[in-house]
Amino acid sequence: MESATQPEAGTGQPGATTNGDQTSEGAASFEVLRPVDGSVIRSVAIDSPPRVAETVARARAAQPAWEAIGFDGRRRWMEELRDWILDNQDRLDSMMQEETGKVRADAALEAFYCLDAINFWVDQGPRLLADEIVTPHVALLRAKRNKIVYRPFGVVGMISPWNFPVILSVGDALPALVAGNAVVIKPSEVTPLTVIEIARAWHEEIGAPDVLHVVNGGAETAGALIDEVDYLQFTGSERTGKIVMKRAAETLTPISLELGGKDPMIVTRDADIDRAVNATAWGGLVNSGQICISIERVYVEEPVYDEFVDKLRAKVETLRQGADGDTYSAEVGAMTSPPQVEIVSEQVEDARASGARVLTGGKRGDGPGDWYEPTVIADVDHSMKVMREETFGPVIPVMRVAGVEQAIELANDTSYGLGSSVFAGDPADGERIARRIEAGHCNVNDVLVNYNVLGLPMGGWKNSGIGVRHGAQGIRRFCRTEALTIPRLPQAKSEPVWFPYSARKRGAVRRLYRFLNARGLRNRLGL
Ligand code: NAD
Numbered sequence: 001m002e003s004a005t006q007p008e009a010g011t012g013q014p015g016a017t018t019n020g021d022q023t024s025e026g027a028a029s030f031e032v033l034r035p036v037d038g039s040v041i042r043s044v045a046i047d048s049p050p051r052v053a054e055t056v057a058r059a060r061a062a063q064p065a066w067e068a069i070g071f072d073g074r075r076r077w078m079e080e081l082r083d084w085i086l087d088n089q090d091r092l093d094s095m096m097q098e099e100t101g102k103v104r105a106d107a108a109l110e111a112f113y114c115l116d117a118i119n120f121w122v123d124q125g126p127r128l129l130a131d132e133i134v135t136p137h138v139a140l141l142r143a144k145r146n147k148i149v150y151r152p153f154g155v156v157g158m159i160s161p162w163n164f165p166v167i168l169s170v171g172d173a174l175p176a177l178v179a180g181n182a183v184v185i186k187p188s189e190v191t192p193l194t195v196i197e198i199a200r201a202w203h204e205e206i207g208a209p210d211v212l213h214v215v216n217g218g219a220e221t222a223g224a225l226i227d228e229v230d231y232l233q234f235t236g237s238e239r240t241g242k243i244v245m246k247r248a249a250e251t252l253t254p255i256s257l258e259l260g261g262k263d264p265m266i267v268t269r270d271a272d273i274d275r276a277v278n279a280t281a282w283g284g285l286v287n288s289g290q291i292c293i294s295i296e297r298v299y300v301e302e303p304v305y306d307e308f309v310d311k312l313r314a315k316v317e318t319l320r321q322g323a324d325g326d327t328y329s330a331e332v333g334a335m336t337s338p339p340q341v342e343i344v345s346e347q348v349e350d351a352r353a354s355g356a357r358v359l360t361g362g363k364r365g366d367g368p369g370d371w372y373e374p375t376v377i378a379d380v381d382h383s384m385k386v387m388r389e390e391t392f393g394p395v396i397p398v399m400r401v402a403g404v405e406q407a408i409e410l411a412n413d414t415s416y417g418l419g420s421s422v423f424a425g426d427p428a429d430g431e432r433i434a435r436r437i438e439a440g441h442c443n444v445n446d447v448l449v450n451y452n453v454l455g456l457p458m459g460g461w462k463n464s465g466i467g468v469r470h471g472a473q474g475i476r477r478f479c480r481t482e483a484l485t486i487p488r489l490p491q492a493k494s495e496p497v498w499f500p501y502s503a504r505k506r507g508a509v510r511r512l513y514r515f516l517n518a519r520g521l522r523n524r525l526g527l
Contacts (some may be wrong), residue, residue, distance in 0.1 A: 018482040030189050030218070035101030035334040035370040036323040044192055047216040049224035055198075055213050056228040059155045059182035067152055067180035069381050071126040074178055077114070077208040082118040084201055085111050092166075092194055094326065099191045100165065101334030101370060103324050106287045110166040110194070111168040118175050120454040121475065125178040128472050129479060136137035137514065143485045152180035153254075158231035159222045159244065160195075163290040163392075168235045168258075170194050173212065175475035177235075182211035186225050188236075189526045190337050208273035216358050223247055231478060237390075238463050240414075245466075256467030256477055259460060260390040261292045263416030263433075264411035265447070266433060267308060268404060275445065277311040283421065283447030284396040285319065285374050288335050292464075293419040293448055295442075296391050298398040299407040305400040309378045310384030312398065313359040316374050321365070332394060335370040343370050344393030347386040349398065356380045361394070382413060390416070404433060412438045417461030421447050441462065 005384040028046040033039065047055065052260050064075065067225055085092065085183045094109040103347045132148040156176040160169035165187055173183040192214070199214040215221055224233050226247045234244045265283070267276045283295035299307045324330035335341050341364060357378045365371025370505040372393055380387050380397040387397055401407045411420060421440040424430035430444035440460045441450045451470075459468030467477055496505055511526070518524045 009148060029216075030216075030509050032099055032191070032193055032458075033100055034188075035336050037367075037369045038338075041098060041134070041193065041246055044189075044196070044216050047215040047221050047224075048217075049220065049227075052215050052224035056155055056184055056225070059178055059184050059213050060068050061186050062069070062333050063152070063154055063180075063182040066177075066182060066209050066211045069278060071122075071178070072132060073128075074180065076124045076151075076172070077206070077335070078118050078122050078178060080171065080206045081198075081202060082115055082209065084206055085198075088201070090326065092197070095194045096166065096367075097323075097325075097333075099193045100162065100336045101323070102336075103322075103330045103333040104326055104328050105331075106333060109287075110164060110171075113164075113167045113171050114174070115451070117454060121175045121178040124137055124455070125175065125475055129179060131167075138487060140516075143487065143489050145488050147484040147486070149482040149484055150179070150476060151482055152176075152479055153230040155229045155231075156181045156183050156233045156260065156478055157225045158185045158296050159225065159236065160170045160185065160233070161182050162190035162293070163287060165191040166194050170198050172469055173231055175469075176231075176478040177211065179475055180237070181231075181238060181477045181478055182213075184213045184215060184225060184229065186217070186222050186291060189216065192216050198201055200270070201442060215358060224255060227251055229253065230257060231255070233467075233469075241465070252459070257465045258292070258461075258467075258469065259418075259463060260392070260416060261294075261460065261464050262296045262301060262390055262414050262416040263293055263419045263421070263439070264414075265295045265406070265421040265423065266298045266407040266411060267298065267300040268302065268407075268422075268424040268433075269303045270428065270429075271304070271423035272445070273304055273308055273311065277315055278421040279317070279394060279423070279445075279447045280312055281315045285316070285332055285394050286448070288337060289359045289394040289396075290335055290340070290392050291448070294392070295396065295421060295447055297387055297411075298396060299401045299410055301401055301404065301407070304401055305398075308358065309376070309398055312396065313376050316376050316396070317360050321372050322373070334365075335372055335393060338370050340371055341370050344391055347384075347389065347391055348377065348395060349373060351377050351380055351384045351386045352382075352385050356384060356386075356397070382410065388414070408433060408436050412436075417452070417462045419443070419448075420463035438462065440468070 029043040031043045033043045034041055092111055093107045129150040134146040136142055140357040155249045158169050158173055169185045169187050176183050196214055200210055202208050202212045203319050225325035232253055232255045241257045241259045283522045321332040322330040352358055359376045359378055361375030363373055375395040377397040380399050417439045420437045420442045422433045427444050435446055436444035438461055443449050454470050457468035457471035457473050459465050514526055515524045
């Protein structure tokens with residue numbers, strides 16, 4: 001990658017006239033950094049609000065034809081995108097690593113998800129968005145054919161974070177596109193490059209219709225996008241989510257919010273401790289703990305607490321941290337955003353100062369870049385920030401609990417409600433605990449796995465969000481519903497309930513309603 005001082009084109013889309021203007025001297029831009037050492041990869045031009053409006057208008061102009069080609073027509077382009085990703089996977093993985101600091105195995109998750117999700121949505125979309133026939137509950141209305149029709153909103157905006165830059169933008173755009181929408185993505189200004197490259201390829205290499213665009217920048221660009229689109233999906237922090245919701249209220253733009261989490265894990269005394277330990281290490285540290293559904297709090301029953309903590313420390317001490325290129329020789333990479341390292345560091349110091357034991361890790365890496373060691377903290381409690389605030393870093397705090405009831409109470413003692421895990425000897429016991437946890441998902445004897453079951457809704461309770469991705473709702477949210485009533489039989493010139501009114505007609509209607517809604521023959525007949 002070059003280290004350009006001149007801003008690069010924002011979107012890479014052909015015919016995006018202001019790209020040229022923005023790369024001229026004096027144009028606003030931001031720099032994208034390599035988290036492994038803090039050096040500059042390149043700068044990216046900021047899309048101003050008028051430029052955002054222009055891009056959305058362009059997407060809007062292309063959308064009707066995209067809708068009109070139907071599922072089969074769209075399938076063709078989506079499958080071309082899938083094949084392009086397959087052909088360019090190594091290059092995309094490298095690009096992703098460079099801008100995020102991920103290890104190779106974590107970077108590769110992004111393409112894997114998109115490949116699977118394209119096939120899922122092109123296969124399932126037609127079924128999930130098929131017209132639904134509704135049989136009226138009132139027999140008299142059965143002379144109509146009643147249908148629910150799913151129609152795309154038009155232009156969907158996506159504002160996305162830096163932890164999974166492609167999954168949470170292009171990945172979430174897939175069902176919107178399959179449903180017949182155009183999509184404009186505003187990637188995180190921390191990690192926009194791989195998304196820009198995919199949008200470039202959609203236009204220049206695949207030659208697909210003009211329905212997938214990227215605009216770049218921070219809050220101003222994002223705000224302009226909210227103003228212009230017909231539906232907005234936001235993925236990011238709770239704090240920004242609230243700002244987005246307020247902004248969307250100004251135009252009454254429907255939104256879904258995928259926000260932060262503080263996901264608990266409960267380990268019961270009869271659980272398979274080795275599996276629970278391995279799951280905790282991975283669920284807490286994959287992607288350096290920067291996953292909204294990372295395991296961020298572990299509650300372990302007293303009789304197995306010491307064994308669990310010892311084994312978890314030993315496991316985490318075996319992990320290799322570093323920049324592994326394409327060698328798959330490290331498990332934990334850098335963190336992606338410098339301010340996040342500060343948050344993690346502050347929470348660990350707060351726990352340490354309050355008497356928690358840092359068993360391994362617990363400090364920043366030496367030298368430049370955004371490094372924080374994989375960390376296990378024992379003997380924490382709910383007075384500590386690390387158990388109450390989102391950490392979003394490679395830190396696993398473990399708390400001793402007297403029993404399952406206390407574990408459930410503590411697991412629910414949070415303003416978040418994104419995900420959770422339970423490890424129990426008997427999966428049926430795990431399910432009983434899972435059904436009492438206040439969160440959008442619970443994996444029994446597993447971690448994170450629900451994200452790969454695309455038929456399951458994925459979204460948060462409480463302050464973790466509004467709406468879901470995945471499942472039937474994950475694609476239907478990108479559509480308006482239209483209710484149709486269509487006559488089946490020849491029709492009279494007028495209906496009894498239409499004008500003119502008369503005492504005789506209204507009396508008959510009244511008797512009819514009584515007959516239909518009262519219970520018991522005498523009562524129905526008004527006797
Ligand atoms: P963030 O809220 O700082 O930024 C997210 C996006 O919002 C970025 O694109 C940013 O440019 C944009 N933005 C910033 N200010 C804005 C404003 N005033 N109006 C509109 N948009 C604005 O979040 P982040 O630091 O990029 O990501 C980390 C957060 O994302 C964590 O809280 C994490 O839990 C959450 N997250 C949630 C999910 C989920 O599915 N629930 C998934 C991944 C990440």
